[in-house]
Every structure is written in C-alpha cells, then in structure tokens.
Amino acid sequence: MEWYEFYDLAERDMELINPSSPEKIIEAGKHLGLKKGSRIIDYGCGFAEPLVLWAKHFGISGIGIDFRPYAVERARQKVRDRGLADRIEIVEGKGAEYEVEKHSFDFAVCLGASFIWNGYRPTIQAMRETIKPGGRLLIGEPYLLTKDVPPEYTEAKGVHTETELMQISIEEGFDIGYMIRANDDDWARYEATNWEGLTAWLEENKNHPDRQAVIEWFRKTQDDYFRFGREYLGWAIYILRPV
Numbered sequence: 001m002e003w004y005e006f007y008d009l010a011e012r013d014m015e016l017i018n019p020s021s022p023e024k025i026i027e028a029g030k031h032l033g034l035k036k037g038s039r040i041i042d043y044g045c046g047f048a049e050p051l052v053l054w055a056k057h058f059g060i061s062g063i064g065i066d067f068r069p070y071a072v073e074r075a076r077q078k079v080r081d082r083g084l085a086d087r088i089e090i091v092e093g094k095g096a097e098y099e100v101e102k103h104s105f106d107f108a109v110c111l112g113a114s115f116i117w118n119g120y121r122p123t124i125q126a127m128r129e130t131i132k133p134g135g136r137l138l139i140g141e142p143y144l145l146t147k148d149v150p151p152e153y154t155e156a157k158g159v160h161t162e163t164e165l166m167q168i169s170i171e172e173g174f175d176i177g178y179m180i181r182a183n184d185d186d187w188a189r190y191e192a193t194n195w196e197g198l199t200a201w202l203e204e205n206k207n208h209p210d211r212q213a214v215i216e217w218f219r220k221t222q223d224d225y226f227r228f229g230r231e232y233l234g235w236a237i238y239i240l241r242p243v
C-alpha cells in the first residue's frame with residue numbers, strides 16, 4: 001500500500017478534508033470576496049468540496065488539482081453529480097508541477113496542502129504568480145500554539161506560530177485580512193472521522209495483507225493527536241490581501 005492510500009481509507013466518509021465545516025468554508029468565500037464568475041484555482045483540492053460549495057453559493061468557476069487518484073475520481077464524480085462539469089475542472093497531478101497561465105485567476109486557494117511547495121512561504125510565492133493584480137489568496141494552515149514543542153512531536157517540524165505566519169505574509173506582499181479558526185469541535189470531528197474510516201475498514205478487512213500497517217498508522221496518528229495535537233497545534237483559514 002502506498003503511503004497516500006492510508007488517507008484514502010481514513011477519508012472515505014469525509015467530504016471536506018480539513019478541520020472546518022461547510023459553514024466556515026462558505027464564510028471564507030464571503031470574506032474572500034467570491035462572486036458570480038470569479039475564477040479560482042484550488043491546489044490540493046481533495047474531494048472538491050470547497051469548490052462545489054462556492055459554485056453553489058457564489059457562482060464561481062475554476063480548477064482543482066490533486067495528485068491522489070482516489071480523490072480525483074471522487075471529486076470528478078461529485079462535480080458531475082452536481083451539474084458543475086462545465087464550470088469546475090479537476091486535474092490529476094502534482095500541484096507544484098501544474099502549469100497555469102500567469103496572473104489569470106481571481107483567487108488562489110490551498111486548504112491544508114502547503115506541503116505541495118514545502119511550506120507557507122513558498123506556497124504564497126507560488127500562488128501569487130497565478131492571481132491577477134489585486135487578487136487574493138486563501139490558505140488553510142496549521143500553526144503552533146507555542147514554540148516550546150517536545151522534539152518527539154515530529155509533525156510540528158516546519159509549522160509556524162501565527163506571529164510568524166503574519167510576518168511571512170507581510171514579507172511576501174500580503175496582509176492577513178481575515179481568519180477563520182478551527183475550534184476544538186472542528187478538530188475533534190476531523191480527527192474522529194479519520195478514525196471512524198480506519199476502524200470501519202479494519203472491521204471489514206480482517207485478512208487484508210496491509211492490515212497491520214494500517215493498524216500501526218492509525219494508532220500513531222491517534223497517539224499524536226491525543227499526546228501533542230490538542231496541546232500544541234491550531235488550524236485556521238487565512239485570507240491574504242495584497243498590500
């Protein structure tokens with residue numbers, strides 16, 4: 001099993017793959033300034049839930065990119081089912097390798113996928129090349145609640161505090177114009193929906209050759225959340241407006 005296939009199992013009952021909610025995604029769209037005809041590029045689009053919500057509520061069109069075949073298949077099916085195939089295109093591939101016409105989108109989005117470029121700063125640098133002058137960025141990103149993190153919490157490596165996110169944004173030519181934070185319930189729902197997907201799969205696959213690997217991955221991620229995640233990590237959606 002490839003590493004990303006663990007996520008396919010965990011996310012089987014999810015539509016949004018981040019610790020927010022449909023209401024918060026719509027709220028983000030409102031503050032971003034989405035309107036009928038806005039063109040969006042969404043990097044690491046997952047199951048295309050944000051694009052579909054924004055198409056329904058604001059009349060946007062756009063492109064979503066994801067490298068996982070499972071996510072792309074589900075996203076394309078959803079777009080077809082909602083009658084949005086003429087407005088939303090789903091591309092399979094690596095976000096950093098996907099070539100777009102420079103400065104051709106109104107908004108660029110990356111919700112929970114800044115690892116596409118290896119961090120928050122390079123994500124801003126890459127995405128600002130895609131937006132028209134005056135365009136805005138929407139980035140969903142984890143942040144550290146404190147710098148004092150135990151070294152064994154390796155997931156925290158490369159994660160910034162919110163003060164650092166603010167400073168990086170300014171250095172790269174943007175102000176954080178709005179933010180929507182994940183609360184405790186959002187986090188719990190997101191984590192628990194992953195566990196539900198994995199435990200359901202384990203119940204249904206008692207003799208699968210990858211069963212042990214799935215058990216180990218599940219227990220490691222759950223342990224990380226209980227031991228460290230709740231105490232050290234936050235997540236928020238930031239709206240970046242050009243200075």
Ligand SMILES: C[S@@+](CC[C@H](N)C(=O)[O-])C[C@H]1O[C@@H](n2cnc3c(N)ncnc32)[C@H](O)[C@@H]1O
Nearest residue numbers: 016017044045046066067068094095111112113
């Ligand atoms: C945490 S999920 C977020 C999905 C979606 N943005 C959402 O909020 O529902 C991150 C997504 O990024 C995708 N991804 C990871 N690496 C990628 C890459 N190099 N290029 C494109 N997509 C990638 C994963 O397959 C996954 O669907």
